[in-house]
Amino acid sequence: MKLKINIWTGILDVINCLLFVSSWFIVFMSAFSDAANGGNSTDGIAVFFYTMAWIGLILNIIALIQSKKHNISLVGSILGIIGNGVFCVSAAFAFPAIVLLIIATVFIWLQHPSNKVPNN
Numbered sequence: 701m702k703l704k705i706n707i708w709t710g711i712l713d714v715i716n717c718l719l720f721v722s723s724w725f726i727v728f729m730s731a732f733s734d735a736a737n738g739g740n741s742t743d744g745i746a747v748f749f750y751t752m753a754w755i756g757l758i759l760n761i762i763a764l765i766q767s768k769k770h771n772i773s774l775v776g777s778i779l780g781i782i783g784n785g786v787f788c789v790s791a792a793f794a795f796p797a798i799v800l801l802i803i804a805t806v807f808i809w810l811q812h813p814s815n816k817v818p819n820n
Contacts, residue, residue: 701770706777706808709756709763713780713805716756720787720794720801723749727791749791756784756801763808773815776808 727749730742760780767774783800786793 701772702811703763703766703770703772705759705763705766706772706811709759709777709780710805710809712756712759713783713801713808716752716784716787717798717801717805719749719752720791720798723791723794746791750788753784753787753797757781757788760784760804767811767814771814773807773810773812776804776806776810779804780808 727742727745730745734740734742760777764774764777764781767777779800783797783804786800787797
């Protein structure tokens with residue numbers, strides 16, 4: 701059984717990977733622009749990236765719960781939670797978050813049945 705929540709979570713994880721890759725460049729460009737022009741757009745841009753990370757974190761938690769109910773492997777959702785959570789802690793951890801989200805996306809899209817040990 702393929703869950704739509706897992707497909708959408710994987711898509712958001714890919715989008716977050718692309719956003720996290722660009723986040724440092726965009727925030728630094730905004731900071732230099734703010735310094736030159738006396739503006740304050742860096743805060744708004746940072747809020748956008750953190751909001752996307754929090755949405756990814758929440759969606760991965762929902763996918764984890766749904767996957768557990770349907771006996772689907774939890775590896776992808778757990779890695780997605782960790783990857784988005786790492787970015788939520790600090791954007792300085794963008795690279796580990798990107799790596800974790802790429803691996804999470806692969807596992808979450810596979811949607812293998814979980815390996816449960818039968819009770820004797």
